[in-house]
Amino acid sequence: MSFLLLFAVMSGSRELYYLFFLSLIFRVSMSMILRHNFKNIFIMYYTSANVIEAGDDIHIEYKVSNTSLLPIPHAKIEFFLSDKLDTESSLKEIAYFKNYQMINFSKKVKCPYRGYYKIGKVRVTLFDPMMLSSRVIAFDKEIDLTVHPKILPIHILPMDTRDIHGTLKSHRKTVEDRTNIVNIRPFERGDSLKNIHWKLSAKLDDIQTKEFEQTLGARFFVILDGSMSQFKEGMTYYDEERMVSYCATYVKYALENNIQTKLMLTNKRDMLIEGKDSNDFEKILEALTGFESNGEAQLINHLQHVISRNGTFSTCYLITYKLSSELVAFLQRSRREGLMFKVAVFKAKASTSPALLDLIENAHFDVNFVDKELIFNE
Missing domain, CATH: 3.40.50.410 (von Willebrand factor, type A domain)
Structure with a gap:
């Protein structure tokens, strides 16, 4: 369009001016359609479970909707998962949306490794009808997924709990000597709330926990x-x-x-x-x-x-x-x-x-x- 405008000015040709303004109107129209579609694309997603064991599968259901009167002729949808999660489904989809249409996508995900994951992040790239320009919208409302270690059937792991190495020197329960602090460290998941060092936590603006001698x-x-x-x-x-x-x-x-x-x-x-x-x-x-x-x-x-x-x-x-x-x-x-x-x-x-x-x-x-x-x- 810049070259077209330059040639129209240099030549003074009315036809080139007409062609330039037609191109400008066409380009602006494409941009307006893209902007309109960008404002009217929505996505929802949910999982079949939020807490599973390592080796189990989950299903993630995605619902992508076009809520406008205009169709969306070209859309690229990318789904993001942790490298430790495995899926046979494609993590990239190309879609065409009619007006007021919802399209469902389902991903079966295998979780071979335990851990705490964030899943559901999606990026949608929209193109105008002539694919002259694009806009990207990221949906970052992630879902928490906890994958616990697999607990095996006990008949596979027979365990001898007898005291085969001798008897106990004490039959009392294990306790903490709360008069003897051996360490102070940042609070971590699973720590007891009663061991929080409140004064130091307030001073450092970070939760600290006490460790006592056993x-x-x-x-x-x-x-x-x-x-x-x-x-x-x-x-x-x-x-x-x-x-x-x-x-x-x-x-x-x-x-x-x-x-x-x-x-x-x-x-x-x-x-x-x-x-x-x-x-x-x-x-x-x-x-x-x-x-x-x-x-x-x-x-x-x-x-x-x-x-x-x-x-x-x-x-x-x-x-x-x-x-x-x-x-x-x-x-x-x-x-x-x-x-x-x-x-x-x-x-x-x-x-x-x-x-x-x-x-x-x-x-x-x-x-x-x-x-x-x-x-x-x-």
């Missing part, structure tokens, strides 16, 4: 390896999911049988959570849902400190990806000190060196190489 031992103590170095050893997000699912199943079983339980997460959050019955499983489930293997310290660096500060217990279950020579050496030292461990290893037994396997067998360590097919039974 005075007595639990009957069942679970340690979940959260060191990021496991990824360098070949661990995948799928392996991490299996470990968390295994851990959640054991802890739930213990709490449902009223077994005093502690769970230690050795990742960056370094959480210690206690429970005595099934009512306490919800806070543990929340912590495991948000668990990530992002700890910078090695597992061995955590273990001795964890054991020394957490009193006595009858059974300690360590869940890790790989059996290393350092871990076997720690098991040997612990046995000499009277501490016994059960260990669940998720890396294939065939990838473990024969020397380590012989050492485990000769020392009669309680090490279980968890079978992938047994865990998920898919």
Whole structure:
């Protein structure tokens, strides 16, 4: 149009002026139609569930409406999901809307990994009838989706809860020594509200929580390896999911049988959570849902400190990806000190060196190489 106007001025041709004004009217008309359609496109979406387990499917239903008298000849609709969510459906649709028409889109989404997600974000690109210009509208009203770790049927994971490593030194319940604060850190999901440090929270304008020294031992103590170095050893997000699912199943079983339980997460959050019955499983489930293997310290660096500060217990279950020579050496030292461990290893037994396997067998360590097919039974 700029060149057309330039030639019309230079030549003085009336026809070129007519052509320029016709083009201008046409272009303005296209823009007005696009602007009108932009104001009259609406979208609603909802999910079949908001809380599911890892491995389950959900359905997201989208309803896109054109509420104007004019049709929308060209529209591109893009649906956004987290990289950890999987769908066989296309996340991009091309649509034509008649006047006052609603079009439904359905997406089946598989959720293989636990976590807290935001879903439903949609971007619609509208074009004018001649596709000369476009406008983008983003619908950012996201829906919260919680994917908990998969709880396995207990007949797949038989658990011996007898005190096979000796008796308890104390039969009282685990308690916190509220006179001895060992740490103050930012408040996280699953923390007890009664432990909030209100004065410091007001001063920092951020909620802080207190951690107290644990005075007595639990009957069942679970340690979940959260060191990021496991990824360098070949661990995948799928392996991490299996470990968390295994851990959640054991802890739930213990709490449902009223077994005093502690769970230690050795990742960056370094959480210690206690429970005595099934009512306490919800806070543990929340912590495991948000668990990530992002700890910078090695597992061995955590273990001795964890054991020394957490009193006595009858059974300690360590869940890790790989059996290393350092871990076997720690098991040997612990046995000499009277501490016994059960260990669940998720890396294939065939990838473990024969020397380590012989050492485990000769020392009669309680090490279980968890079978992938047994865990998920898919």
